[in-house]
Amino acid sequence: MIDTESLRDAFGELERHAPDEAAVLTGFRAGVVRRRRRRQLATVTGVAGTVAAVALGVVLAVPGAPGGGTGPATSSAAPAAPDPSVRLELPFTVGVPPAGYRPVEWRIGRDLSDVQYHGSHDGETVVVELSTGPRPPTELLSEEPETIAGRPGKLVRLLPDGAQLELSWQLDDGRWFTVRGPAELLSGLRATAQSLSVRPTPLDPTAGPDFSALPQGYAVAGWLGEGDTLTLATVCPVAKRLFVDCVRVSLRPGTAPGTTQVKSGGDVLDVPVDRTRVVNGVPTWATADGLVVHAQVDPGHWVRVGPAEPVDAADVDLMRAVAAATVSR
Missing domain, CATH: 3.40.1000 (Protein Transport Mog1p; Chain A)
Structure with a gap:
């Protein structure tokens, strides 16, 4: 059984970086335009009806397989290695x-x-x-x-x-x-x-983000949904199963917020998410402690990346790379 309280506690740890809906769009559009030319974007909320159908035991006729590469291989190309990522389908x-x-x-x-x-x-x-x-x-x-x-x-x-x-x-x-x-x-x-x-009961492949460009050695290890919403994906090293080495990615509609709230004693403080770095043409923003990264992946969606387990320090460069590699479909 999924431990909802533990899940909420884990999200609570990450929610110290659950910001207000401030607009932080400066500098992202050039990278977005290039990425949008490669993919037809769709709304992330398409998962709602799909999840209900899956739970009711309905097999969805979804053409093609979730995930996949960036394009067809030429006749001279070597066969692609199997994708180690977990498919967005109930087995x-x-x-x-x-x-x-x-x-x-x-x-x-x-x-x-x-x-x-x-x-x-x-x-x-x-x-x-x-x-x-x-x-x-x-x-x-x-x-x-x-x-x-x-x-x-x-x-x-x-x-x-x-x-x-x-x-x-x-x-x-x-x-x-x-x-x-x-x-x-x-x-x-x-x-x-x-x-x-x-x-297997495949979910709508447009419901989740495209992770085909993750950093080398990393893959999607799992998906989580609550109610009618795809909550997050977990990205882990392919060669290791230690959860502490994984990060969680949440694709959300709207604009990447520029502040976060941190509980300090009995007070709630607003902390900026303003440490900017462009990764592969995509602007990313991090908190000063490097525990949460945001990126605006297209005009209508942003991602939040954080450690899969509560930690005092995280690999912010990895989280930026994962954020920049996340593309809505």
């Missing part, structure tokens, strides 16, 4: 979503992808999850065998009183499905579990 399809529940959060990652649904009352949560390996429950109360979609699996009741349970089973390729929710919804959870397939 499974939910045929029968839990009745009476609405999709709230979703994430797509290298090792774990899931969709979380909420019911009408607090605490009513159902999670559908696909992982590369088993995820043993930490609050096991009891376990019994369960046949799911013709495969041997297990039904686990969780502490303290068995009011929550999990259905899990292994696929032929070694991955594991898990459906987690209230015990009173057992029949509905079984129906959802039986309906799952590993047929």
Whole structure:
């Protein structure tokens, strides 16, 4: 299950650089014009209907694959290396979503992808999850065998009183499905579990930014959405899995703000985001401590880049390079 409070805490750490909507457009237009000639821009809010459809188990007919390169290869060019980035697609399809529940959060990652649904009352949560390996429950109360979609699996009741349970089973390729929710919804959870397939559900490729020009050795390691919004992407080193080496990128509509608010004791202070540097023709702005970078990627969108984990110091040059390589579609 996605820990919403932890997510909000992490965003809170980055929100020390959540500025007012001040206009800081000077110097970006030349780079924008060059980039806009290479790509047809679309609104980032196109993800809204897509996320709802994904959570409802609808397979979207999206031509082509998300991601991709910058253009067709010539006949003399060497074959392109496989893109190590995680595609903007859910690696499974939910045929029968839990009745009476609405999709709230979703994430797509290298090792774990899931969709979380909420019911009408607090605490009513159902999670559908696909992982590369088993995820043993930490609050096991009891376990019994369960046949799911013709495969041997297990039904686990969780502490303290068995009011929550999990259905899990292994696929032929070694991955594991898990459906987690209230015990009173057992029949509905079984129906959802039986309906799952590993047929990917692609999201609209225009919903997320284009990261085809990331710094060498870096790739998109995951996507996160909350409600009907693509919240952020996580960019990590290809050769390492330490989350502390990753950065988070959020593409937002509007104009890059020029100040940020910092909590100091009981006060809230406005701090400028004004350390300017042009990277690959794109102006970027950073705070004095280098923990947040903004860039105006086109007249209608800006990006915010910060560490994936709360830190005292960050690689501001890397964050500027990632910001400059982010292009809205």
